[in-house]
Amino acid sequence: MTGTSGRHEEGRSVLTQQVQTLDRVVIRFAGDSGDGMQLTGDRFTADSAVFGNDISTLPNFPAEIRAPQGTLPGVSSFQLHFANYDIMTPGDRPDVLVAMNPAALKANIADLPRGGLIIADTADFTKRNLAKVGYDADPLTDGSLADYQLHALDLTGMTVEAVKEFGLTRKDAARAKNMFALGLLSWLYHRPTEGTINFLGAKFASKPAIRDANITAFKTGYNFGETTEVFAVTYEVAPAPMPAGQYRQISGNLALAYGLITAARKAELPLFLGSYPITPASDVLHELSKHKRFGVTTFQAEDEIAGVGAALGASFAGHLGVTTTSGPGVALKAETIGLAVMTELPLIVCDIQRAGPSTGMPTKTEQADLLQVMYGRNGEAPVPVLAAQSPADCFATAIEAVRIAVKYRTPVIVLSDGYIANGAEPWHVPDLSSIPPIDPEFATAPNSTNKAGKDEFLPYLRDPETLARPWAKPGTAGLQHRIGGIEKAKNTGAVSYDPANHDEMVRTRQAKIDGIVRDIPDLVVDDPAGPDGTHARVLVLGWGSTYGPIVAAVRRVRKAGRQVAYTHLRHLNPFPANLGAILRSYDRVIVPEMNLGQLAMMLRAKFLVDVHSYSRVRGLPISLSELARDLETEIDSLEVTSS
Numbered sequence: 001m002t003g004t005s006g007r008h009e010e011g012r013s014v015l016t017q018q019v020q021t022l023d024r025v026v027i028r029f030a031g032d033s034g035d036g037m038q039l040t041g042d043r044f045t046a047d048s049a050v051f052g053n054d055i056s057t058l059p060n061f062p063a064e065i066r067a068p069q070g071t072l073p074g075v076s077s078f079q080l081h082f083a084n085y086d087i088m089t090p091g092d093r094p095d096v097l098v099a100m101n102p103a104a105l106k107a108n109i110a111d112l113p114r115g116g117l118i119i120a121d122t123a124d125f126t127k128r129n130l131a132k133v134g135y136d137a138d139p140l141t142d143g144s145l146a147d148y149q150l151h152a153l154d155l156t157g158m159t160v161e162a163v164k165e166f167g168l169t170r171k172d173a174a175r176a177k178n179m180f181a182l183g184l185l186s187w188l189y190h191r192p193t194e195g196t197i198n199f200l201g202a203k204f205a206s207k208p209a210i211r212d213a214n215i216t217a218f219k220t221g222y223n224f225g226e227t228t229e230v231f232a233v234t235y236e237v238a239p240a241p242m243p244a245g246q247y248r249q250i251s252g253n254l255a256l257a258y259g260l261i262t263a264a265r266k267a268e269l270p271l272f273l274g275s276y277p278i279t280p281a282s283d284v285l286h287e288l289s290k291h292k293r294f295g296v297t298t299f300q301a302e303d304e305i306a307g308v309g310a311a312l313g314a315s316f317a318g319h320l321g322v323t324t325t326s327g328p329g330v331a332l333k334a335e336t337i338g339l340a341v342m343t344e345l346p347l348i349v350c351d352i353q354r355a356g357p358s359t360g361m362p363t364k365t366e367q368a369d370l371l372q373v374m375y376g377r378n379g380e381a382p383v384p385v386l387a388a389q390s391p392a393d394c395f396a397t398a399i400e401a402v403r404i405a406v407k408y409r410t411p412v413i414v415l416s417d418g419y420i421a422n423g424a425e426p427w428h429v430p431d432l433s434s435i436p437p438i439d440p441e442f443a444t445a446p447n448s449t450n451k452a453g454k455d456e457f458l459p460y461l462r463d464p465e466t467l468a469r470p471w472a473k474p475g476t477a478g479l480q481h482r483i484g485g486i487e488k489a490k491n492t493g494a495v496s497y498d499p500a501n502h503d504e505m506v507r508t509r510q511a512k513i514d515g516i517v518r519d520i521p522d523l524v525v526d527d528p529a530g531p532d533g534t535h536a537r538v539l540v541l542g543w544g545s546t547y548g549p550i551v552a553a554v555r556r557v558r559k560a561g562r563q564v565a566y567t568h569l570r571h572l573n574p575f576p577a578n579l580g581a582i583l584r585s586y587d588r589v590i591v592p593e594m595n596l597g598q599l600a601m602m603l604r605a606k607f608l609v610d611v612h613s614y615s616r617v618r619g620l621p622i623s624l625s626e627l628a629r630d631l632e633t634e635i636d637s638l639e640v641t642s643s
Contacts, residue, residue, distance in 0.1 A: 018233045024083035025189065025237055026091035029181070030108050031100030032069055033062050033076040036178035041078025043182055043199060045424055047191040049249040052239025053082040056548065058090035058621065059422045063279070063362040070129045075107040084238040088548035090423065092625045098181055100124065106133045117149045119184070121177065123156035151230055155180050162220040163213040176217035183221025190236050193222060243428065250427040252391035252420035256350060257287035259398025260322055261294050267406055267438035269320040270295045274310030276303055279362040280418040281324045281352035304332035308349070312336055315345040316483065318442065318473035320402065324350040327369045328359070334377045337411050339485045341381040341509065344469050346405035353417040355619045364619030365418035367544050368595040373413045374573060380506045382513040385573040387415040389547035392427040394420065397570065403438050404516060409468040419545045419621050443470035446478050457481055459493040467512035514574055523576040527565030536563040538635050539586040543569040543599055546592045546622055553628040562635045583609040588638055590614050590631070592622050
């Protein structure tokens, strides 16, 4: 729906541009790593969430603290997908590119489809900056962007002029250009402005000149859009229908922190985080450090090993021990995780995966730690592994991990990744009273009698159903016991080198983890019958952050008239009980992963099913468009083969 009208405001005639209604828009803000693109994108996201749109974001920034200014390695971007319906991904390609310099344009123009909108800041398109990124001529004026809707505007110059009353240097004044751009885009897409104005007022409250300059730049950008005739059309994206309730924008790391706090409170346990800062996990440490009032203690250790050691020590003392890290840190923590397996104490290890190996690409996403967390310890050291599927899902996944760790007395590894950790989506805030309590069931009295008939405590006398050993707080009268990394004698926990005992203890620890399957719900497959009553022959199976691209791709394939089923794993060790039967019921099983086929290999080995690996390791989420196209090819080839 479009319309055009005019109005009078403060004695002047204002042209109201055509308003075009859209279902969805993907905007990418891009600039130098010092241009504030992450803040700009985050504020546009927050305002869109308040407006009621469904949202999904993809921050993308350099690993370097400060890459050379104006260079391709220094480009930072933030992509936001907002819509009037339930969306699953931040979008493959932007509809709008805001480029603050030549490097930002060059790094991102290939992703913009023909006809896309470009808003470029002309101030930085100098001969020197153009040469830095290999432009022989200015693309804003040489006609090379003729296939796009190009708006070349002096955003920096207009910003500096707008804020000159605040007495800032030109450099400081120019830093507010991101707020000018945000104001312009807020006008262009009819975003509310109160949230950003209040945010800026609070963020820069101690620096009045900076605060006022940013607010003024934001308002000036909005007003420029309202009064200029450069833009013939503005756009509206209506709110998305959602179930009734309270919602907020949330990132994966924030949801993970909230889930850990909630689980600790449900278990009535103090939460202790032992952690060493590492991208992209550090925000969990930052967030938990704010919540001492909920019984949270955070310890920023000198290294990864110290962090997990302290967390395990806290668990021994009767706290909920947690450690957060990424792939390189998991490697360093492996020995202590093995100690937690041997001592059979609850411990939560959160692995926010990133692209590797070694330092790899620290700010890019990947799913390549699966085999490491499954098998990357010496000896037979089985550990439950769970994977969150989206930013909001980190909350529930954290609670479930704590429930398993406490009930079964075991370390549990929670997998997230950089895409989930930094991305954001709406979160339906749950009713906390509906979350069941978690009972630690601490040992409070001796559990056996010795040959002399006296009471004694056997630290490895197991629950016959769960095979979990008792958890006794140090200092509890009558419950003194030995603990450590050397193999334990059955029941007593004394040091044992007996071959038969070792075999039994190894098998018992494995059986304990295998038994967790009783608490795992059966996997549910989304496979609606087609028009002829038949079901799909192709199943798409995913884990972790492939959830969004898989669901979006499946929707597109079905819309094109083809049948395809999908399901998604949260529990990677142990697998749901019905997984094998599901895999054998389809002619073809396709497993998209951001690695070289790690889950696919595990499924082939365990179930002897010819699982097809679909691997992408680009440091970016899997492309839903590419996946949908490839699924259609697979389905069509299967039909041809059958006929």
